[in-house]
Amino acid sequence: MTIPPDAFFLDHAAGLPLQVQLRRQIIAAVTAGHFRAGEKLPSTRALARHLGVARVTVAQAFAELVSTDYLTSRDRSGHYISDSIERRIEAEPLAASTPRFDWDDKLEGRFARAARRDREREWHRYAFPFVYGQADPALVDHAAWRDCAMRALGRREFDSLTGDLYDADDPELIDHIARQILPRRGISAGRDEILLTMGAQNALWLVTQVLLRPGASCAIEDPSYPGQREILLASRARILPVPVDRHGLPPDAIPPGVAAVFTTASHQCPTNSTMPLSRRKTLLARAQAQGFAVVEDDYEFEMSFAGAPSPALKAIDRAGAVIYIGSFSKSVFPGVRLGYLVADPRFIAEARALRGMMLRHPPGHMQRTLAHFLSLGHYDAQANRMRRAFARRREVMLAAIAQEGLRLASPEATGGSSFWLATPEGVDSAALAGLLKKREVLIEPGAPFFAVPGQGRGFFRLAYSSISSERIPEGMRRIADTLRELTG
Structure with missing residues (x-):
């Protein structure tokens, strides 16, 4: 049986190399049992035409899969799913009357209770991510x-x-x-x-x-x-x-x-x-x-x-x-x-x-x-490059803090890649963070840093490791505007 070209698709906007996408798609189909040992793949020419890519892209993907034994190549015949692929073991269907294992009785939950839930995993999707500890890829060699x-x-x-x-x-x-x-x-x-x-x-x-x-x-x-x-x-x-x-x-x-x-x-x-x-x-x-x-x-x-x-x-x-x-x-x-x-x-x-x-x-x-x-010597070169970039961002952020009338909670601090700020009287930094998130700005509320979370309501952290100097002033303006709305 020949697998039809229609069984394959590529996302040209995914940001992942097309050859890698094709390889992963074939491996996933083999692993799931959709493609079986001995089945023939479309020719490189036919599949390239269907996917709208260069023939060499398909040929290279097939070659990689041959080297890892997912595919075999037969002279003048084409490429086939390898016979050495292990047979997929089908799980037995679960009977409706089978009682579920009681994990609640076995687990205390103390690790899950202690785990942090205040971090935004998709921070890079925001226009103004003042989040700490993330890297700026432009500074990495x-x-x-x-x-x-x-x-x-x-x-x-x-x-x-x-x-x-x-x-x-x-x-x-x-x-x-x-x-x-x-x-x-x-x-x-x-x-x-x-x-x-x-x-x-x-x-x-x-x-x-x-x-x-x-x-x-x-x-x-x-x-x-x-x-x-x-x-x-x-x-x-x-x-x-x-x-x-x-x-x-x-x-x-x-x-x-x-x-x-x-x-x-x-x-x-x-x-x-x-x-x-x-x-x-x-x-x-x-x-x-x-x-x-x-x-x-x-x-x-x-x-x-x-x-x-x-x-x-x-x-x-x-x-x-x-x-x-x-x-x-x-x-x-x-x-x-x-x-x-x-x-x-x-x-x-x-x-x-x-x-x-x-x-x-x-x-x-x-x-x-x-x-x-x-x-x-790459470590020293990168550290120096980061230090220069961070010094510039720090300078820009300090100027924006002064211009927008924001208040530093530790004005004497001279290091690190962030600032610790205080909110105006009565403003909860968690509420501030929630509003700013809708405006493409990420900040870190102060509550998670304190033993008694309520003591952190009046503080928040702004980091500049993952935001460029050019974006800082607009991000700071949005923070100041939101604070002015909250204080009337």
């Missing part, structure tokens, strides 16, 4: 990353990528982190003090699992990073929020009996305030006196716009109490999902064992690609 990925897939290195590293990390990437990244924060660390993670979120989870027993107390900043709180809530730790001031976390306000203190000293999340050196020293002295560990999330340390950044807490920690978390999500791109922990070798050994139980290690190909990205 695609050609450089592609070259590094191809190097990692080269014959000389491919053997090392196909094996299971068990609980080990790519030695080249660890070496570059130790020699290139950490010294910029004043940190000196050996190989046994560094562990790769699947980003900062995974690092926070590992730290929580290793450090905090169920019921143990920990202090966190208030407001703070919502993703950190959802991990702590799911771990059943006792969370003690400590209100921050214009200099970040006040060490004197840390309650007694805590096992750990979580802080974003360099760029407090979300206010962007910076903890001064004197306060950092006080925090470390208190950690030594009270016996708690300090978990330092040093996100976005590259983005400082008022001179050199302060040294990391880990850099001035002489007792070894600090667990340092770094990530490449902001400086490379979020999808890279690679970060690292730096801590005492004993802590790293325990965290490595836990990571090994859960996921062995981050993907070897991604590790080696990033190692090349660092060693060939």
Whole structure:
């Protein structure tokens, strides 16, 4: 039987290469059992004419499918669905009287309850996305990353990528982190003090699992990073929020009996305030006196716009109490999902064992690609390009904030890729966000950042990592106009 050309279609406006669409369509039809072993496909000429594409597009798609054994090619006969395709197993129909398994009885739901629901997945569809943590593709060096990925897939290195590293990390990437990244924060660390993670979120989870027993107390900043709180809530730790001031976390306000203190000293999340050196020293002295560990999330340390950044807490920690978390999500791109922990070798050994139980290690190909990205200088070039672009966007946004009469909640903040703003008296930032969404503007309401969500009603965050300088003034005008409507 010959499969008719009418069984195929392509979406020329989908943004996906036509050859890829055709391959996926054939694979999906084979997997679903619609195309069966031995059935003949239309000729490349007939199918190309039906789809309105070049014949070479169809020929290349067929060639790829032959190489992956979905199709076979027979001389002077054409292409056929491969006989080696496994027979599709048909599921037995479910009897109407079959009782459903009671999952509610097996699941607590504590992870789902702790998960965030305040983020817009389709943010890129909005004209003015002032959302934090997303990348601007225009600032990412695609050609450089592609070259590094191809190097990692080269014959000389491919053997090392196909094996299971068990609980080990790519030695080249660890070496570059130790020699290139950490010294910029004043940190000196050996190989046994560094562990790769699947980003900062995974690092926070590992730290929580290793450090905090169920019921143990920990202090966190208030407001703070919502993703950190959802991990702590799911771990059943006792969370003690400590209100921050214009200099970040006040060490004197840390309650007694805590096992750990979580802080974003360099760029407090979300206010962007910076903890001064004197306060950092006080925090470390208190950690030594009270016996708690300090978990330092040093996100976005590259983005400082008022001179050199302060040294990391880990850099001035002489007792070894600090667990340092770094990530490449902001400086490379979020999808890279690679970060690292730096801590005492004993802590790293325990965290490595836990990571090994859960996921062995981050993907070897991604590790080696990033190692090349660092060693060939692409990381520095991209970081510099992002810093220049963000400095310009920051300047434009500050001017727009002043022009539109908006109010900064942390006017002294000098780093990061966002601003923390206060709404006028009586205006709920969640209501503001809802109205702005209808006007193609995305902002982040303040409630998710606070231990008591109601305390965040008067605040919101505006980020500029994913919006161009040209779009910022109009987006800010829409925010100001909407605020004026809400305040009459």
